[in-house]
Amino acid sequence: MDTKIIGSKITRARKAKGLSQAGLAQQLFISPQAVGKWERGESMPDITTFYRLAEMLEVDLNYFSENGTAEIPATSPVKQPAAEILPSEERQVPLRLTAVDMQQENFAGATLHKGKFKAGSLQGANFEGADLTGSTFEVLDARGANFDGANLTDCSFSITDLTDASFHRSILVRTRLHIAGHGAIFTDVTFLDARLTKVDLQQTRFERCTFNGTDFHQCDMRGMHFDGQTFIGVKFDKSALKDASFSGATLRNVSFKLPFSLTNRSHLDFQTVCFDGATMDKITYAALKGLRVADLSKVTVV
Template structure:
């Protein structure tokens, strides 16, 4: 018999370590926050399929939910690096050097520094680290932030227009109403972040990962998706009309009422959430491909599902 109280405590502990709220975890799992609350109180327990998703979302082994699981050690409560100088002192020193003329680029750590409405337009900052930093309305326009990471930061209304974000990571970061016009998004990783009202305009997304995101209110205008992975994300009601998708994978994402009207799809894979159930089929049946153009392989794979209307698709 499952020890629901122990399992609930384990879920709550792992969730808090990942800085994920009950509501956010519920969104990633496409369930209600009340269900998560019942788990953590020990009133009920996830099913086996949900346990698999929980282990991926919370970055834990499945054995973590077992009574026999033992932690590898509690030597360090988090993965935050320990610096010989204070973060604020280091950040102040390194910010002062941003406008210097030296060729050498040092790694910048801007952890827990108040950077609201800061002007970073045009700066070169490789492998910068923004962690738990207020970045509300910060201006990065035209900057080169290659390899930088944003973790658990508040970047609402931030300006990333024209920014080089190659190999950058946005994790558990609030990007609501931020702007990414003509940004360079190559192997950029967006995961567990808020993208409500976030605008991607005239952008080519190359090798980008969009994982465990609620994208229902995210705006994509005139975008090309090349080698992009949508994984465990909520895309319900999205309109990708006229966009181009090349080598894109939709893996276990919610696609109810998504529109690809007039879009171009080449080498695109759709993997339905969980097991292929009647519910999954009914949800995918609502996807619209009217006027879309797609290659033979994409067309054949979709046709094999027997549920979507491809009568107005052009095979290229």
């Protein structure tokens, strides 16, 4: 199959639906760069993804074949989320908001690219539906802040208290959290290529979340419940997982690297992790089995 022909057909169908590359990538739970490579003919989706593309773009599967004659159905363009729309004539100027008290401020629906929030207070601030692409949040009190539906692509949260901060359906693509969190609430969120480093997650709540290409590095996840949630291409690197639960979760291409210990403490802690009712691929299952510490007797291998 000619990858350039396939790529041009994906581009044509995507534009007919009024979708951006980022919008299509978000729905497929992949990176925008992957969509770009398809459309440039540098790579091609696998057969499973072709089925999902056909369904999402409302085309016949034969449309993607080199000699396919299937037409793109006439459809009304999909209305893009406000976070993805920015008039080309409007220039975004990076703003530095250092040591500013912005408690209870209303930024709902605002657009601020590469903004810098540092050493101030965002307690109770409202960023609902805002486009904060590329912004940094450093050394802040953001307790109770509202980030519901906000575009947090390429954003960084460092040394920030997010106790009771809400992230409902937020866009978290390549988002970074470093020594931040302490009780944030993430619901119906897809973490795409995100990285969490040295984050205390014991009080954080994850509900109905998908983790795709996400790294947990040296995080404290003791007692966490990820029941029924989805993990694809995820690394748990030297993170504390004592009494954590993945009951009923889906794990595909997931790796666990235990914290270094001169004793067998980390292995004993990992014995308390619950995988009952989880579904995992053969590679993930084999890797966990090789650790010889987790109870995998109630796991389904696909």
